[in-house]
Amino acid sequence: MKMLTISEATGNLAGWLKLAVAGEDIAIQTDDNIIALRPILPASVPEALTPRQALRRLQQDARLTPAQADDYLNEVHAERIAAETRAA
Numbered sequence: 001m002k003m004l005t006i007s008e009a010t011g012n013l014a015g016w017l018k019l020a021v022a023g024e025d026i027a028i029q030t031d032d033n034i035i036a037l038r039p040i041l042p043a044s045v046p047e048a049l050t051p052r053q054a055l056r057r058l059q060q061d062a063r064l065t066p067a068q069a070d071d072y073l074n075e076v077h078a079e080r081i082a083a084e085t086r087a088a
Contacts, residue, residue, distance in 0.1 A: 001025035002016075002024065002027070003029055004016065004027065005029060020037035020039060051072075051073075055069045
């Protein structure tokens with residue numbers, strides 16, 4: 001890891017940023033803090049999922065148990081019925 005002072009970093013900031021983008025470990029030290037220069041991947045546009053698709057994805061990622069998914073579906077169903085009843 002290349003450790004820089006603020007003066008070193010500002011003297012050739014464009015060069016250090018290019019190296020960081022290329023995968024080099026670059027850090028800047030200020031007082032008691034060390035700040036790493038790392039590229040951030042652009043945020044992807046979230047895809048529109050139906051509630052059922054979202055549940056399946058959560059289950060695949062092991063974040064939601066089948067029982068939790070059933071509870072959620074029942075809650076969504078009850079909310080939909082209540083909304084339809086209010087609208088009628």
